[in-house]
Amino acid sequence: MNVFLLNAMKNKSLSKSYKLMAVYTQGRNYSTPIQDAKPFNSIPGLSSLPIIGPLHHFLPVVGSFGPKADLFNVVGTLHKKFGPVVKMKGILARADMVFLFEPEYIDQVYRVQEANPLRPGFETLEYYREVIKKDTLVGVFGLTTAQGEKWRDFRTKVNPAMLKIKLVKVYAPGLEEIAYDTVERFKRIKDDESYMETNFVSEINKWSLESVAYVALGSRMGCLHDDLTEEHPSRKLMQCSKDIIETAFKLEFLPNPWKYISTPAYRKIIKTFDTQWEISKQYIDSTRKRIDERGYDIPEEEKSIVEKLLAIDERVAILMGSEMLMAGIDTVAFTATNMLYNLATNPDKQKKLREEIRSGETHKRYMRACLKEALRLWHVVPSNLRRTDRDHVVGGYHIPAGIDVIAPNEYLSRLEKYYPQPNDYIPERWLVDKGHPLYYGNAPAIVTLPFGFGIRSCIGRRIAELEIELFIKTMINTFEITWEGPPIKVVNKLTNAFVPPFKFRFKIAK
Template identity: 60%
Template sequence: MKKLRTLLYLQNQSRYQSIRTVSVASDSIKPFDEIPGISKVPIIGGLHHFLPYVGTIGYKGNFHDLVKTLHKRYGTVVRLEGIAPRATLLVLFEPQHFEQVYKAEEYNPLRPGFETIEYYREVLRKGRFGGYFGLMSAQGPQWRDFRTKVNPALLKPKLVKIYAPVLGEIAEEMVERITRLSKEGNYLKDNFDLEITKWSLESLALVSLGTRLGCLQDNLKEDHPARQLIKCANDIFELSFKLEFLPSLWKYIATPNFKKLMKTYDLQWDISAMYIEEAKKLAKERGSDAPEEDKSILEKLIAIDERVAILMANEMLLAGIDTVSFTITSILYHLATNQPAQDKLREEIQAGESRRYLRACMKESLRIWAVVPSNLRRTSKEHVVAGYRVPVGIDVIAP
């Protein structure tokens, strides 16, 4: 079976390679620099386009506003050159164009996107990580190696059954809390996102560490480690966007936002390391004789590679908080604004059926509002996309 999968993969690569070769031979192929996009000037490149008020694009506070402006101004294929600190970006708005690049790239992809965390782990705190790469920063074979180690502990369907009872208890606590808070003035109106994020972290900690953090308790102060962990995750994604997708000089000088981000990475690591160490102690007290089905993801990964286990748990507490809370908020919003769908889903759940409609609601919600705003690959070979030649080393992004 493994040989068959390998053969099919190689055939697929050969097919896309032949398509690309034929296309390159055509006289109609236009050079990369003819792709519509921002102009450059000496020294500052294309930075002037992003100046507030006077720039053709202006300052954009979030990714969605940025790509919306690019699409409206330049069309479905957009070139962004000379914008420090990123490599040249090619923004593709048509799914079939990105699919072409995605499928023709290598089995071990280059997925740039968190260059600041790469710097933090591989330069600033190199001694701490010792050459280990997590899913957020690993590239190519390193990513494949890490993924191979963690997949057995993460991708088993029976994990859902193991955690379902306690996750159900956490969900019931959350429903009771939301119901109570909804009667207390405008608190929930102003803090719904925070409350959902608390639930997200509490659930993630159970799955990744095998323990609860107490995020749903009343009067959780801002200096509580769980609240700090939530703030760290929010700050990291906000600062990463400003440094990596908007013009920035952080690769040349330590800008204020860069310094703040490095300190935030340190704080996030220290807090998550504290929780991970507590979970390790609990696991040790329970002993190695505990049934395999009762072990947390952290325990399972420690048996494989302790450093991988710690790094994976850290990334779950970083990247998982926002993605889980965003997903559930999106689903709740779309159900709240679609009464027929809400009624149908309630009937299915009360009837104890197969949850097919629930899965459909989840998929449709994620289709409308994707958790990740884009997908990105750095080209390791030449491509021809929409009639343009795309060279090696271009960051191709699909918003």
């Protein structure tokens, strides 16, 4: 067994899943000798030029894909043209990438690295935290950008508060109230169709920010007030979340020499990180003040995430609070919109869900299936990534350490061989028994990973699921939702986003 797994098993603070992973990997044999493998350079893929790598394929006119290429289609073309292992040279000093299209190959690379999952990317945020904010953060860098020991220390501290279902469920009454307030606001604005068609994203982001802020800070932010001003800090937080994704895409996936000179996009992202940091810090400081003024302790399960973490490590509490206010807005809003769209365009499923909601059943089986099916069709993050920390032999090819291995999970989740009628919204596939042709378990579990993989998977998963289920429940119980227009469009810039107009129509449900 390798040294990472041995260390993992010795470390008592690591989760059970860690140990299970170790046992699982131990039983496998991936030991094709490297000398028998085909060399890394022989992996097929797009042709590449010095410095700019494969970028010329994305240029106007001459590029085979062009500048407006849809990443979903690019991935599909790579698969069809080059097969199950595809190489893409890094652009401007970025690491080379390998796309894996066989679940077994992804499993091989991701699982063996499970004790030390490396997920680089977001280099600008890493630079901001580790260089610009060095003196403030003093070695605690958050989950999104940290690797190795620093990541593990942080994650071990925050895992229980954020992932234990029992602890997360205590936020349900507050989140239900927020869902109710959002629906009341929708009732007031729904008939202004031109406003809703343009501003649906900002309306739904108000709900997702209000919800995640409530869980993080234990109080209401006030995003749902009808007279929310442009200067309200919540507006700025929502804008930051969007600008960070947009600008990070330009800086990290398109050629931009920000590592050598200060470019306008670089200055913009640093300013945005500053604003995001300042506002979240203000909110966290007020939370701390409120706790001090209260002067007495409340039961552990009633505390907000920040309050729980303040008792463990102050810097961890501040950074986790700030990450929640960054990572918990657009992700959750996108998934709720995804679900609403699929329910609006599949009225029979919507009816069935309403019946379950009104039946008073507590198991919510159909609700869960509706959410899983929406996530299968559109992952917020369409591909997962791990950087190799050792040599691998995959599909007969040598993949050395330092390569970004991409699992194109959203693309795989829409292949007929894994899910019959793959582009249809069929929540039932998550409910039918083994043996049924639609049974979800016919696809290997690693095909569909909307929340990522293993111990580095999304820390906000339980919170997101709870927020979305309560919101959808209130929406579907109140409204009959239809979609009156052509199919919705999705763009992918690091994460998926829907494009206006939003042709939802909301009628009070009988």
